[in-house]
Amino acid sequence: MSLTEDLLAQNTVQLNSKIPLGSIEDKWDNYKADMKLVNRNNKRKFKVIVVGTGLAGASAAATLAELGYQVDSFTFHDSPRRAHSIAAQGGINAAKNYQGDGDSVNRLFHDTVKGGDFRARESNVHRLAQVSVNIIDQMVAQGVPFAREYGGLLDNRSFGGAQVSRTFYARGQTGQQLLLGAYQQLARQIGLGGVRLFNRTEFLDVVTVDGRTAGIVTRDLVTGEIESHAAHAVVLATGGYGNVFFLSTNAMSCNVTAAWRAHRKGALFANPCYTQIHPTCIPQSDEFQSKLTLMSESLRNDGRVWVPKNPNETRPAHEVAESDRDYYLERLYPSYGNLAPRDISSRAAKRLVDKGQGVGPLKNGVYLDFNEVIARLGHDVVQERYGNLFEMYERIAGENPYDMPMRIYPASHYTMGGLWVDYELQTNIPGLYAAGEANFSDHGANRLGASALMQGLADGYFVLPYTIGNELAPLLGKTIPGVDHPEFKKAEQAARDQYNGYLNIKGTRSPDWFHRELGKIIWDRCGMERDEQGLQQALSDLPALYEEFKTDLRVTGDGMSLNQTLEKAGRVDDFFQLGMLMCRDALSRQESCGGHFRTEHQTDEGEAKRDDENYCHVSAWQWGGDAMSPNLNVEPLEFEAIHLATRSYK
Amino acid sequence: MSNSIKNLTLKIWRQLGPTVKGAFETYNVDEISDEASFLEMLDYLNERLISDGKEAIVFDHDCREGICGTCSLMIDGQAHGPQRGTATCQLHMRKFSDGDSIVIEPFRAAAFPIIRDLMVDRSKFDRIIESGGFITAPTGGAPDANLIAIPKPVSDAAMDSAQCIGCGACVAACPNGAANLFTGAKVAHLNRLPQGQPERFKRVESMVETMDEYFGSCTNHGECEGACPKEISVDVIALLNKDYRKAKFASRKDLAR
Numbered sequence: 023m024s025l026t027e028d029l030l031a032q033n034t035v036q037l038n039s040k041i042p043l044g045s046i047e048d049k050w051d052n053y054k055a056d057m058k059l060v061n062r063n064n065k066r067k068f069k070v071i072v073v074g075t076g077l078a079g080a081s082a083a084a085t086l087a088e089l090g091y092q093v094d095s096f097t098f099h100d101s102p103r104r105a106h107s108i109a110a111q112g113g114i115n116a117a118k119n120y121q122g123d124g125d126s127v128n129r130l131f132h133d134t135v136k137g138g139d140f141r142a143r144e145s146n147v148h149r150l151a152q153v154s155v156n157i158i159d160q161m162v163a164q165g166v167p168f169a170r171e172y173g174g175l176l177d178n179r180s181f182g183g184a185q186v187s188r189t190f191y192a193r194g195q196t197g198q199q200l201l202l203g204a205y206q207q208l209a210r211q212i213g214l215g216g217v218r219l220f221n222r223t224e225f226l227d228v229v230t231v232d233g234r235t236a237g238i239v240t241r242d243l244v245t246g247e248i249e250s251h252a253a254h255a256v257v258l259a260t261g262g263y264g265n266v267f268f269l270s271t272n273a274m275s276c277n278v279t280a281a282w283r284a285h286r287k288g289a290l291f292a293n294p295c296y297t298q299i300h301p302t303c304i305p306q307s308d309e310f311q312s313k314l315t316l317m318s319e320s321l322r323n324d325g326r327v328w329v330p331k332n333p334n335e336t337r338p339a340h341e342v343a344e345s346d347r348d349y350y351l352e353r354l355y356p357s358y359g360n361l362a363p364r365d366i367s368s369r370a371a372k373r374l375v376d377k378g379q380g381v382g383p384l385k386n387g388v389y390l391d392f393n394e395v396i397a398r399l400g401h402d403v404v405q406e407r408y409g410n411l412f413e414m415y416e417r418i419a420g421e422n423p424y425d426m427p428m429r430i431y432p433a434s435h436y437t438m439g440g441l442w443v444d445y446e447l448q449t450n451i452p453g454l455y456a457a458g459e460a461n462f463s464d465h466g467a468n469r470l471g472a473s474a475l476m477q478g479l480a481d482g483y484f485v486l487p488y489t490i491g492n493e494l495a496p497l498l499g500k501t502i503p504g505v506d507h508p509e510f511k512k513a514e515q516a517a518r519d520q521y522n523g524y525l526n527i528k529g530t531r532s533p534d535w536f537h538r539e540l541g542k543i544i545w546d547r548c549g550m551e552r553d554e555q556g557l558q559q560a561l562s563d564l565p566a567l568y569e570e571f572k573t574d575l576r577v578t579g580d581g582m583s584l585n586q587t588l589e590k591a592g593r594v595d596d597f598f599q600l601g602m603l604m605c606r607d608a609l610s611r612q613e614s615c616g617g618h619f620r621t622e623h624q625t626d627e628g629e630a631k632r633d634d635e636n637y638c639h640v641s642a643w644q645w646g647g648d649a650m651s652p653n654l655n656v657e658p659l660e661f662e663a664i665h666l667a668t669r670s671y672k
Numbered sequence: 673m674s675n676s677i678k679n680l681t682l683k684i685w686r687q688l689g690p691t692v693k694g695a696f697e698t699y700n701v702d703e704i705s706d707e708a709s710f711l712e713m714l715d716y717l718n719e720r721l722i723s724d725g726k727e728a729i730v731f732d733h734d735c736r737e738g739i740c741g742t743c744s745l746m747i748d749g750q751a752h753g754p755q756r757g758t759a760t761c762q763l764h765m766r767k768f769s770d771g772d773s774i775v776i777e778p779f780r781a782a783a784f785p786i787i788r789d790l791m792v793d794r795s796k797f798d799r800i801i802e803s804g805g806f807i808t809a810p811t812g813g814a815p816d817a818n819l820i821a822i823p824k825p826v827s828d829a830a831m832d833s834a835q836c837i838g839c840g841a842c843v844a845a846c847p848n849g850a851a852n853l854f855t856g857a858k859v860a861h862l863n864r865l866p867q868g869q870p871e872r873f874k875r876v877e878s879m880v881e882t883m884d885e886y887f888g889s890c891t892n893h894g895e896c897e898g899a900c901p902k903e904i905s906v907d908v909i910a911l912l913n914k915d916y917r918k919a920k921f922a923s924r925k926d927l928a929r
């Protein structure tokens with residue numbers, strides 16, 4: 023018996039992924055043909071709460087309101103326009119095959135499954151590839167100014183892990199333009215009264231009554247007021263947890279609180295150890311740094327990555343002779359070269375820096391060099407393509423990349439793990455959905471570049487609006503629990519107690535101090551490379567630090583007004599608990615796949631070695647009452663349309 | 673290697689709430705790396721305040737990459753500080769020198785009430801967008817994206833104004849507290865595109881009227897352009913005015929009909 027079968031027999035929760043019948047190409051059509059519908063006039067009888075106004079949340083809220091549902095939209099930002107999605111630079115994939123280079127839905131599907139190292143659910147990925155084409159049509163209709171060719175048609179570029187050009191972009195600000203598109207559509211609905219917006223309002227808890235989602239509890243960040251909101255269904259589109267590492271490319275306010283509180287209420291958390299470390303970020307410059315900046319992967323279309331062969335090299339980059347440089351990605355992965363996927367490129371950089379071949383004052387980076395392309399195409403063309411990224415680099419690093427190669431190093435960027443959802447994007451709690459980066463659904467153990475924007479918009483525009491109806495149809499005419507139900511009161515009280523608790527500790531260390539220390543442990547032990555000993559160490563260091571957090575935290579101010587220190591305390595608390603689960607998950611997965619690299623499991627050439635016999639499954643964890651005793655549930659992954667194969671980019 | 677900047681005196685606006693009177697307080701920062709960003713310097717100061725048992729200074733920020741538009745500080749009387757085309761979060765300490773004294777205030781404008789300390793409420797911008805800053809295209813019915821070719825210069829010009837990050841520096845810099853650069857940027861983005869034509873005049877009319885409800889009026893000072901971190905050109909205001917005049921003319925004709 024394989025380990026997967028063994029574990030399956032011990033599941034504590036019945037996991038039904040609800041994959042529709044039929045061939046992979048037909049599943050989504052079959053689903054839509056069979057799903058239950060809510061009549062347009064009846065839709066207004068249903069209230070749907072959407073938490074999050076990033077790409078996934080804004081597109082879902084706007085579309086659900088267009089369909090006629092009553093929608094309440096929540097964000098802790100001051101405006102829906104500011105969600106973290108805004109920072110995405112490089113682009114969004116779609117199987118349009120506008121370049122005629124052999125792209126198709128099937129190829130995008132294959133690339134995504136392979137890119138995810140065969141740890142994603144096939145049926146979801148195929149649907150994603152199918153609807154990808156609609157996203158581009160939708161966004162162009164809304165006025166997103168994607169880059170165009172001189173003839174007026176849409177332009178494309180290439181991204182890591184693909185040999186076709188299928189990435190649509192708007193200069194280096196694709197996320198901004200897509201988010202503003204979705205935000206404007208949401209704003210229109212707010213203006214029309216279809217959506218009520220609750221800004222500067224933080225989701226704190228999901229409330230369930232008799233096992234079904236009844237609503238949520240929130241905190242008004244300006245007044246500190248804790249409130250309940252009842253609904254027929256709740257969507258969490260609350261983003262990823264990359265900030266568990268403290269230093270990351272995520273926006274400062276990104277956090278796991280929404281997903282984590284849902285997890286504590288019974289929702290399973292899947293594959294928490296699948297995190298993505300992005301290869302091209304500006305290296306840390308000093309101890310005080312609180313945020314790292316990404317340099318878009320699109321730069322690898324034209325930039326060449328290298329380090330000096332000699333660890334003691336002291337010459338400035340442009341004086342190092344060609345023969346003294348190691349273009350290691352081109353050397354190790356000749357067919358993909360500088361566009362090797364993220365996990366692979368990141369590990370390659372780490373190994374060279376660990377060997378002492380790093381560059382820059384702290385020797386903590388590698389070069390990304392544009393010399394060759396500037397010579398070939400000229401300064402102006404390069405400026406047109408990457409101008410704003412070059413300027414951003416210069417502002418931060420104080421060096422001009424037209425003259426000196428950029429220095430880059432991997433950093434935490436994206437999290438593939440998240441709330442477990444079925445084919446309908448519903449968690450195991452009926453009526454609770456998760457969309458965008460907050461769910462675990464489509465990227466397996468590694469996400470390809472330009473696929474997160476695609477997934478967020480696919481979920482919000484083209485999946486949830488259908489699947490929610492299927493759940494709501496049978497509820498027509500039934501009354502749902504109101505906010506005076508005791509479960510709401512209980513959750514409100516628990517939230518008040520929690521925040522008062524932080525204020526009452528009156529210790530000596532700030533939430534940020536704990537966050538930084540926590541992040542260091544996770545980065546060292548559960549970052550780019552993991553091993554048993556390190557993970558065990560983390561599982562003893564983390565609870566110890568967490569104890570300190572609970573007894574030595576200092577939060578100044580009070581709970582009845584705007585208090586950023588208090589907000590942060592709640593978020594760091596959840597990061598602690600999540601961090602423990604990440605290490606537990608990484609420890610239990612005794613194989614290497616995608617972003618999860620266990621040094622014990624590698625090939626002779628140092629590549630990830632999967633174990634399909636025993637680990638071809640999703641690990642979905644159930645909260646077991648405290649952070650150190652979760653229950654493992656597995657969903658076996660079956661590959662019917664694509665054959666399990668070793669992932670090679672040589 | 674990084675150098676450090678020494679002996680900074682910060683005069684920072686502290687205010688408990690919208691209706692409470694605020695005042696400047698003075699803080700010293702003995703030493704900070706010149707690689708640090710301006711906001712990292714404030715993070716550092718806040719850590720010190722918390723460890724002294726004091727309340728941290730409240731300020732808005734998020735992406736720290738100059739793209740979300742959340743950060744919003746008046747630094748020495750300039751919205752987003754001394755560096756042109758740069759949002760507060762992208763300003764680095766290497767732009768300052770030993771012994772500098774720096775005044776830090778919130779964005780001030782009648783339409784942006786102070787929430788606390790350096791944080792203001794800019795939700796009136798959302799009201800402007802809600803009134804017309806969109807193209808009506810309900811999900812699902814869109815034609816193929818390449819059906820309408822858009823000349824590259826048109827699409828590039830639309831993108832130039834679509835870059836607005838909604839930070840409000842233009843309003844804070846304007847002696848009248850006008851929002852014409854912000855509103856003009858959105859109108860110039862959407863009204864330039866073929867997809868934006870059907871609602872062109874309706875859009876500009878309702879956006880301008882909503883804007884006038886909350887913000888001051890533009891008297892062509894041009895301070896906004898200099899403060900804008902995205903260097904949006906005042907040309908968008910000319911376009912806004914032109915389309916608004918046409919819209920008014922069109923609605924007069926409608927009324928006469």
Ligand SMILES: Cc1cc2nc3c(=O)[nH]c(=O)nc-3n(C[C@H](O)[C@H](O)[C@H](O)COP(=O)(O)OP(=O)(O)OC[C@H]3O[C@@H](n4cnc5c(N)ncnc54)[C@H](O)[C@@H]3O)c2cc1C
Binds near residue numbers: 097106108197478
């Ligand atoms: C620097 C950077 C560059 C990137 N570039 C690309 C790229 O080029 N292509 C690509 O495909 N992907 C890219 N990504 C990834 C991609 O941007 C994200 O995965 C994606 O935007 C996530 O969208 P989302 O809608 O799921 O969540 P988010 O955009 O993170 O939105 C989360 C929303 O939830 C709200 N929220 C969260 N918690 C709460 C709570 N407790 N209460 C109330 N509200 C809450 C927030 O206010 C926010 O509105 C990039 C990521 C980074 C960090």
Ligand code: SF4
Binds near residue numbers: 841854857901
């Ligand atoms: S126009 Fe410029 S200054 Fe005004 S909100 Fe937009 S980006 Fe900010």
Ligand code: FES
Binds near residue numbers: 734743
């Ligand atoms: S924090 Fe996002 S623009 Fe400054």
